[in-house]
Amino acid sequence: MxxxxxxxxxxxxSLGLVCSPGPNMIYLISRSITQGRMAGIISLLGVVLGFVIYMVATMLGLTALFIAVPFIYEVVKWAGAAYLLWLAWNAIKPGASPILEPRSLAIESPKKLFFMGLMTNLLNPKIAILYVSLLPQxxxxxxxxLLLQGMTLGLTQIAVSFTVNLLIVLAASRVASWFGKRPAWLKVQRYLMASVLTGLAARMAFDRR
Incomplete structure (x- = not known):
């Protein structure tokens, strides 16, 4: 355990990662501002299902694959470390623009809102790589x-992500305005997150199977 x-x-x-502006956050803010809180909540449920799918696929499929083919584990390990370093670099690179700019979206039905939230998450490959990169650490x-540990950690990440994103949906317009008016806070947050990701990448690269 x-x-x-x-x-x-x-x-x-997980909290640091979910607080970093990304496709899910931008979509949820844009949807909530355009169509209201309920639309944002329905979209968020779709996003959460995407997390669950990635978690189950990562724990079952990749765990079995790593045991059967150790070489693949090594490839994924180094790819995961490289990806974490890439995330760290993108957080602090010159010209990085973390300020949220909500987009105008068309009015959609609840069913389509759920599906769009799901696809926004599933079509973001960094979520799958993030699970592979972070959970083993x-x-x-x-x-x-390890399966039970992975499930516990995955559910923790989902709970943190859901809670933060729900708060964002409920205060979408204020969140967008707050981020836009405080570039200094975003800069500190980016450098802090970059440091954490770099440390995790180093640990992953030099850790044994």
Whole structure:
């Protein structure tokens, strides 16, 4: 079972990642401003389902594949480390624009809102790579089933993401305005997140299977 301290550390990393503006956040803010809070909540449920799908696929499919073909594990490990470094660089590179600019979206039905939220998440490949890159950093074979640990960590990430994004949906216009008026805060947040991602990348690159 995942230790409480590990769970808190993972939750804090998940919080930092979900607070970094990305496709999901931009879409939810844009949808909530254009069509209202309920539309944003329905879209968020679709996003959450996308997280669940990625979590299950990562735990079951990739775990079995890594055991059967160790070489693939090594490839994914180094690719994951490189991806974390790429995320860190994109957070602080010159010209990076983290300020949110909500887009005008067409009015859609609840069914389509859910589907669009789901696809916004599923078509974002960084979510899958993020699961592969981050979850192993917080798993410990000596503490029992890696599958159970992965599920616990995945559900923690989903809970953190859902909570933060729900708050964003409920205060969409204020969030967009707040981010836009405080570039200094965003700069600090970007550098802090870049440091965390770099540390995780180094740990992943030099960790043994």
């Amino acid at each position: 995942v230790s409480f301290s590990t769970l808190i550390a993972f939750a804090l990393v 917080f798993q410990d074979p000596s503490r029992g089933s």
